[in-house]
Amino acid sequence: MKPVLDWIFERTGIDRVWEALMERHIPEAEGSVSWLYTLGSAAMFVFTVQAVTGALLAMNYVPSPDHAYDSVKFIGDKVILGGFIRGLHHWGASFMVVIVVLHFMRTYFMGAYKYPREGTWMVGIALLGVVIGFGFTGYLLPWDQKAYWATMVGTNIAGQTPFVGPIISKILKGGVDMGAATLTRFYAIHVLILPAIIGILIGAHLFLVVWHGISEPPQRAKPSDGQEKP
C-alpha cells in the first residue's frame, strides 16, 4: 500500500496540499465561540447541496412560460424523489441566506474584517450579493403566481434606480414586459452566470482564509498588547 501512496503523493503533491490545508494550526477558540467558526463551512455545505439538487432539478426543468410550471409539477409528482429534491433546494435557499448572514454578523461583530483580512471581507460582501441574486432569480423559475408577481415587484424596484433604472429593468426582463425572455434570462443567470461568478469568488474567499489564517477570537484591548495605539 505504501509504495502506491508514495507514488501518488510524489506525482500529485496531494500530501503537501493536505498538510497545508488540514494540518495548519489555527488559534483555539473557546466553547460556544468555537461554533461560530463553523458558519463559513456550513455555508459551503449548503452551497454544495444547492449545486447538487439544482443540477438534478435542471434535468427535468424547462425554462419556457408554456412548460416551466408543468415541468415543476412533473418534478414534484412523477420524478423519483423529485419533491424531496425540490424541497431541499427550496429550503436550502433560505438556509443559505440565514447562514451567510450569520457568518457576516460574526465577522462584523468580531472585527474580523480588519488587517490583514480586508480582501476576504470584500469578497465576502460580493458573495452575499451573489447569494441574494441566486435567491431572486431562482424565485421566478417555478412560474407560479407567487413567482411571477414577486419578480414583477422586484424588477419594478430595480427599475426605480435613478437614471439607469429603466435600462436595468429592461435588461432583467428582456424587454418591456415580463414574459418568455424574462424566464430564459433568469434561468441563464441562475444556472450559468451566477454559478461561474460564485465559483471564482468562493475560490478567492477560501484561498484568503487559508492564506491569512482564520481570525482569532477578539480580546478586550489592554495597554500592553499594542491595540491601544491608533
Place this chain on the structure above:
Amino acid sequence: MSDWHEAYRRRYKEAKERGVSFFPYAVVKDVFMALLVLCALSYLAIHFGAGLEDVADPTDTTYNPRPEWYFLFMFQALKAFPGNLEPLAAVILPGVVVTLLFFLPFLDRGPKRHPFDRPLITGLGVLGLLMVSYLTYAGAKAPLLNPVVERDPVVESGARLYRDLNCAYCHRIGRKGGGVGPELDRVAPQETEEWLIKHFRDPRSVTPGSTMPQLHLLDDEVKALAAYMKSLGGGEPYSPEAPKLFAANCAVCHKIGKEGGEVGPDLSLIGSARDKAYIRRYVTDPALVNPSSAMPNFKDQLTGTQIEDIARYLSSLGR
C-alpha cells in the same frame, strides 16, 4: 504602514502556535454542523416541501405579490417612503449601506477588534439588525400590496400602445396632448367597452364622419386600448352623493386634500395606487384585505350601492 500591523502579526503568530491543528479540531465541528444542517433541511423538505401555487397569470390583478421572506424588510421599508421618495428606500439607501459595508475595513481601521472596544460599529450593527428584524416582522404581519404592481397589466399595455401609436398627437389625457380629437379622460370612460372596441376597429362605424384614422390593430391591442380608456378618470362616474358619503363616514379618520382626520392614511391620491374593485373590497370589510387594519367594516352601515359609489369616487382621486 501602521505600526500595529507588525504587532498584530506577531500576536497572531503566537496564537497560532499555541493553537490547534485544523484537522481534526475544526473539521469535526464543521462536519457536525453540516450534519445538523442536513437534518434540518431534510426535515423541512419532507414535511413542508416546496409548495407550488397556481400557474402564473399575468392578467390577474387581484393577486397580492409577496416577496421571499428575506426581502420582506425592504418592501416594508418602501411603505415609509411614498411617491417620489420610493427610489430612495428601494435603491439609494440599500446601495449606500452595501457600499459602506463593502468598504468597512477602510472605515474602521484601528487595531481594536472586541465588540465592546468598538461601540460605534457595534451599536450601528445592533441598530441595523433591530431595524431589519422589526421591518421583517411588520412586513410578515401586514399583507403586502405594492402600488407599483397594483395596475392592471392590460391597462398598462393599453397605455403603452397609446404612446406607441402617438395618440397624443390629436388627443389629450390630463391636459397633455393635442386638441384635434376629444379630451379622452373626460369622454372615453363614459362609453361602454363594446362601443370602444367597435370604435378602435373602425372609428366611423360608431362615430360617422370621424376624422380618426382606422388603426388596423390586433384583437388584444383593441382590448388593451379599451381597458386603458375605461381606466381613465377612475373608470365609472360616481354620483354627487359620493363625496358627501365620504364626508359623513370616512372623513373622521381620512383626509382628502386638506379636509379630514389623520387617524387613517391620507386618501388624496389613492386612485393612483388602488383600483375601484380593491377599494370596494376594503371598505366592505377591511379585515379581508388587511388583517391588521384598525378600520371598521362598512358592510352593515352602508348599502352595496353606496360602497360602490364611494369606491368609484376614491378611485378617481389622484388620476
